[in-house]
Amino acid sequence: xxxxxxxxxxxxxxxxxxxxxxxxxxxxxxxxxxxxxxxxxxxxxxxxxxxxxxxxxxxxxxxxxxxxxxxxxxxxxxxxxxxxxxxx
Numbered sequence: 484x485x486x487x488x489x490x491x492x493x494x495x496x497x498x499x500x501x502x503x504x505x506x507x508x509x510x511x512x513x514x515x516x517x518x519x520x521x522x523x524x525x526x527x528x529x530x531x532x533x534x535x536x537x538x539x540x541x542x543x544x545x546x547x548x549x550x551x552x553x554x555x556x557x558x559x560x561x562x563x564x565x566x567x568x569x570x571x
Contacts, residue, residue, distance in 0.1 A: 512552050518562055520551065525563070525570055536570045538563070 491497040513521075524544060529536050538556040545551050545559070563570065 512554070513558065513562055517551060517554075518566070521545065521554075521559065521562055522566060522568055525568060538570075541570075 488498045525536050538560050542556040
């Protein structure tokens, strides 16, 4: 550590700085395509007998889709909140 401090001419910021990762440690489950399909489903008419979509209802319908990853209702809620989408 002392050698690095001397090599950077006493610059503490340059000595202690960490390298940024080029890729995240875990790939995100919710990509742009998944987000778009989730919002499109939320914009569609709710199933018969329901007046609106709920997070748990969206979770059940997404679980039935083969080409969509299984999403928890809390993850769906984060996407809805992030996009300021209102389930009505």
